[in-house]
Amino acid sequence: MRQIEYHAPASLAEAVEILAKAGPRARPLAGGTDLIVQLREYRSDADVIVDVKRVPELTELRLDGDGLVIGAAVPCCRIYEDEQIARAYPAVFDAASLIGGIQIQNRASLGGNLCNASPAADGVPPLIAHGGTCRIAGPSGEREVPVEKFCVGPGKTVLERGELLVSIRLPRSGGRSGSRYERFIPRNEMDIAVAGAGSFIELEDDGETIRSARVGLAAVAPTPLALANATDALAGRKATAEAFAEVAEAARKAARPIRDMRGEIWQRRHLAGVLTRRTLEVALERARAAGNGTR
Amino acid sequence: MKVHVRATINGEPVEFLCEPRPSLLEALRDELGLTGSKEGCNNGNCGACNVILDGRLVNSCIVLAPEIDGAAVTTVEGIAPAGGLHTIQQRFLEHAALQCGVCTPGFIVAAKALLDEKPRPTEADARLYLAGNLCRCTGYDKIIRAVLDSTNGNAEETA
Numbered sequence: 284m285r286q287i288e289y290h291a292p293a294s295l296a297e298a299v300e301i302l303a304k305a306g307p308r309a310r311p312l313a314g315g316t317d318l319i320v321q322l323r324e325y326r327s328d329a330d331v332i333v334d335v336k337r338v339p340e341l342t343e344l345r346l347d348g349d350g351l352v353i354g355a356a357v358p359c360c361r362i363y364e365d366e367q368i369a370r371a372y373p374a375v376f377d378a379a380s381l382i383g384g385i386q387i388q389n390r391a392s393l394g395g396n397l398c399n400a401s402p403a404a405d406g407v408p409p410l411i412a413h414g415g416t417c418r419i420a421g422p423s424g425e426r427e428v429p430v431e432k433f434c435v436g437p438g439k440t441v442l443e444r445g446e447l448l449v450s451i452r453l454p455r456s457g458g459r460s461g462s463r464y465e466r467f468i469p470r471n472e473m474d475i476a477v478a479g480a481g482s483f484i485e486l487e488d489d490g491e492t493i494r495s496a497r498v499g500l501a502a503v504a505p506t507p508l509a510l511a512n513a514t515d516a517l518a519g520r521k522a523t524a525e526a527f528a529e530v531a532e533a534a535r536k537a538a539r540p541i542r543d544m545r546g547e548i549w550q551r552r553h554l555a556g557v558l559t560r561r562t563l564e565v566a567l568e569r570a571r572a573a574g575n576g577t578r
Numbered sequence: 579m580k581v582h583v584r585a586t587i588n589g590e591p592v593e594f595l596c597e598p599r600p601s602l603l604e605a606l607r608d609e610l611g612l613t614g615s616k617e618g619c620n621n622g623n624c625g626a627c628n629v630i631l632d633g634r635l636v637n638s639c640i641v642l643a644p645e646i647d648g649a650a651v652t653t654v655e656g657i658a659p660a661g662g663l664h665t666i667q668q669r670f671l672e673h674a675a676l677q678c679g680v681c682t683p684g685f686i687v688a689a690k691a692l693l694d695e696k697p698r699p700t701e702a703d704a705r706l707y708l709a710g711n712l713c714r715c716t717g718y719d720k721i722i723r724a725v726l727d728s729t730n731g732n733a734e735e736t737a
Contacts, residue, residue, distance in 0.1 A: 315645075385691075390636055
């Protein structure tokens with residue numbers, strides 16, 4: 284590992300200033316579970332490390348009437364230990380509790396998962412499914428980007444020189460809504476997704492008609508994918524097996540997977556469909572349970 | 579440029595100067611002489627370097643040393659009471675839950691973190707919690723038995 288500079292700014296403005304000054308040499312450090320390994324293996328040429336865990340905006344985890352704000356450096360454990368978040372954003376809970384082992388969950392953040400921009404990131408489909416927005420701060424001010432637009436290729440994001448992911452905001456989720464994240468791996472735990480899907484459903488008061496739905500996919504394209512057209516078409520329809528089968532077919536069509544040691548192209552395409560259907564089914568069950576007050 | 583780090587390690591205040599580059603594991607072993615934490619994979623997969631950082635189990639190989647400024651760290655050296663063994667260590671001996679021993683400190687620290695969090699874990703709880711610790715010798719069953727057996731009397735000895 285090459286020599287590095289280490290900074291631990293206490294404010295967002297200070298963090299942005301250091302990042303902007305050092306430009307491409309700088310990387311923000313949250314849990315370090317990807318970054319430190321990349322530095323040690325010379326897969327990152329950054330040498331100015333900006334530890335953002337002392338910046339209040341990046342460590343805040345706030346659930347209120349407007350929704351959920353997840354600071355970009357909040358570790359997974361803080362998310363799954365919060366029962367209210369688990370109830371309102373179950374797909375986010377699902378992903379936070381299956382990324383790595385306890386040691387990784389105690390450090391790794393969903394913000395870091397997004398910035399690492401792995402196509403297989405488990406944390407991203409639930410954020411897409413919940414309609415998340417990224418808050419980005421930079422030298423010329425702040426901007427917002429929908430989660431599904433944040434990654435632009437494997438390891439690449441929309442962040443420009445000096446910019447920093449501050450937090451992810453998920454809109455209010457409650458009433459008759461439910462969500463689910465599932466991935467396929469050839470073992471029970473501790474693996475990288477061959478494919479993954481996160482689904483969200485909100486029902487009308489009749490408990491049958493879909494008010495809105497969203498699906499995000501992992502590991503079936505160079506970036507996490509949102510199935511916007513297929514899920515927009517669900518609004519106003521009954522939550523039936525046929526409706527879900529259409530979205531599953533759309534997932535198979537949208538998938539543009541590669542073949543690697545984890546899976547074949549045909550297998551990932553197939554899994555995109557299966558996981559989409561399964562996660563929609565569980566999201567529906569959860570939405571109904573929430574509507575009946577049994578969740 | 580060296581970084582001045584002040585932390586509490588195994589209950590003792592500690593101050594040291596380090597380059598920003600070394601991991602917490604390297605600082606513990608090379609700067610502070612605490613060689614109980616082991617380097618296995620050095621990339622966050624095996625758990626041999628486990629320590630408890632501000633109450634959370636972490637892999638010290640993927641923490642930068644300067645990150646612990648102001649924090650409290652418990653290493654395997656801080657687990658046994660003076661002159662004795664912690665129940666978990668005693669049960670590892672009784673169940674022969676080790677062969678080469680390289681993974682053992684990490685397992686002991688992880689088991690301590692588990693029992694602090696959940697004093698009466700089920701076997702499934704223990705297997706899931708310890709899934710981030712790899713052992714290439716014993717095959718885990720003896721380790722799991724040792725950990726589950728440690729729940730007897732654990733509360734008194736770790737208080």
